[in-house]
Amino acid sequence: MKIIVQKYGGTSVANISKIKKIASNIKSLKKDKLNLVIVVSAMAGETDKLLNLINSISKIPNGKEYDNIISTGERVSSSLLAMALMEININAITLGPEKINILTTNTHMKATIQSVDTKEIKKFLKKDYVVIIPGFQGINNNRDVTTLGRGGSDLSAVAIAGAINAEKCELLKDDVDGIYTTDPSLYKRAKKINYISYQEMLEMSSLGSKVLQSKAVELANKLDIKLNVRSTFNLEKKGTIVMNEKEIPTKEKKIVSGITHDLKQAKISIIGIKDTPGIASKIFKPIGEAGIVVDMIVQNISTQGETDLTFTVPKEDVNKTVKILKENKSKLTYSDLIKDEKIALISIVGAGMKIYTGVATRMFTALAKAKINITMISTSEIKISCVINKSACKKAIKGLHREFNLG
């Protein structure tokens, strides 16, 4: 049985006319005798509306009750789509997480899917039904509803595609028609990528390219399920395929696949700190304990027993971090603290870096040519990131896009 799993995001089902349009698209697909399993997000804005209600009651809401509330949006949108299909004479049924046993871990609000029972899904597919599943949710051991964290419908789609051994998993978006070499709103020559590897996609996701949920990409990688990110309402566009690097056609392979930027980080420098063993641990322990995620860390060469140390934290945590460092000043003995919130983290991502040398040099030279000063550098296997001044972000994207022939 050839099965396609399609997932429609919140903006794709934002209103009744869009839901009817999707139903009509699905009807066209049914002409080709396709077996379709549809995963839907909540109508755009619904989840935020529910979150507002919750937040106005509780700052630290109970997980079970939170999930019971926040999961209702997808129930509504999935049944509306089922009704829209029935209106145009397509058999359709919703199967909730309790019906197909989408078993998850017990961690409410950010559960992970452990298994999906496909028996009911297959039963209805055999009867020529379109099966519709509310995304973003499962049930735990206690049969309470759990949710999978923001963007969790992507994860639902991949897990279901894996469990049912689907041909492919299509992630349909209203606002984008694929993965781009860089943010088209910042650089209009950004180009749609045809193929990208799971690892590259993961680096792009974690670096602020919000098209796919990271957990979903990780699971697709683990289960080796091809993801097709494409446009909901422009079905003639092929979109981007996220897949195993080895299977990407050679002529589609690039040294650098994309350029991402992140404007949500801030930089803190600790000046003139005593360079003694264990000093880094003394600095970062209280910060970590406060739940603050430190990303890049750079330490300068020590001169006369003193050194400077620079790191980045999310902008929203910068004041809390400075406060923690000041409270610990006597233990840390530094001479000054400098914070900089006007930074951009700019990264190039590409599986080709594993093979080709000199990629970093090309990046630094391109930024130098554009007269952009680099204040921090960090590298991983398929990614090079630089911290630059926020005002130079667009210029940097343009220069790097040209340097690596992404246009």
Added chain:
Amino acid sequence: MKIIVQKYGGTSVANISKIKKIASNIKSLKKDKLNLVIVVSAMAGETDKLLNLINSISKIPNGKEYDNIISTGERVSSSLLAMALMEININAITLGPEKINILTTNTHMKATIQSVDTKEIKKFLKKDYVVIIPGFQGINNNRDVTTLGRGGSDLSAVAIAGAINAEKCELLKDDVDGIYTTDPSLYKRAKKINYISYQEMLEMSSLGSKVLQSKAVELANKLDIKLNVRSTFNLEKKGTIVMNEKEIPTKEKKIVSGITHDLKQAKISIIGIKDTPGIASKIFKPIGEAGIVVDMIVQNISTQGETDLTFTVPKEDVNKTVKILKENKSKLTYSDLIKDEKIALISIVGAGMKIYTGVATRMFTALAKAKINITMISTSEIKISCVINKSACKKAIKGLHREFNLG
């Protein structure tokens, strides 16, 4: 274990500040070590919002999907109340219909509760939790969500109170603080009734007094559960107790308990119809088949083999009814059709009518004194209804209220 079931209606949980107020009231009750089971409706307006979504997709929606959508409002409000309780350090948990097996018939959109499993409820009450249950819904044999029809949360509360053998079942309302002798918005001397029998309440409900769902009153009668209709936010007011007639204190018993009016009916007269056996059946068969509910029927004395027949139907169905009668004119052979949409159906309800005679005469005399013409009369064991001109409705209520000393 002494248990109280409380049900809060939609206007009582209409916004966050009301939900917090209810939580605070519940906290006060917990000081008296009460075991509380709370049934909640959806936040006012939510169910209509969901209905609008459904109606804009389908005129005859699929029952399973309809119920899946329309039941989400109560899930949200129940979990919000649970959170509000936890915020003020009261243990609370929601138990959905799937958790306590609120088994219903399979008729989606208007299911009837068959049984409730109280094991989980009792488990949490013993641990000193406030148990909160979303009203208006259950599950069927197939474990699909079903709903109980408009006002169904009353029915949920009564069924749960019955299953758990509750001390009493309180129905808390934001807009009214009990059952009144007549509509206070039409007659300001209307008085709150302290005690009313199930039968009287049923007649009042069916006659347009929309305070309680009829099915809920019937079930309370069957299970002999005292209902206390009272104000959500004026807890010092005792409200109205709906109970077995025999247990109502004698000094509280009245010949007539209340006066109701219904402005949603229209009257149709068929003039000069041949008075032959089977004629009534010929008239009402096609009307019934069109799903139109005929309420009162009056047939005049036959003269010269011809008669006039008058009946009432809901105003929204009057044109459809006339159309049906015109289509059947050849079979029915009448001379004229007269419709009148400007009528009021005014009724007095009272268990005392079973014992005392002359009640009807007192009603007719009171209306005559007020110079109100009666065009139709219908009586039942504890009710007398008259059709009058709509414009005389207020005057009629006033006259009857005085006649039966309800003020």
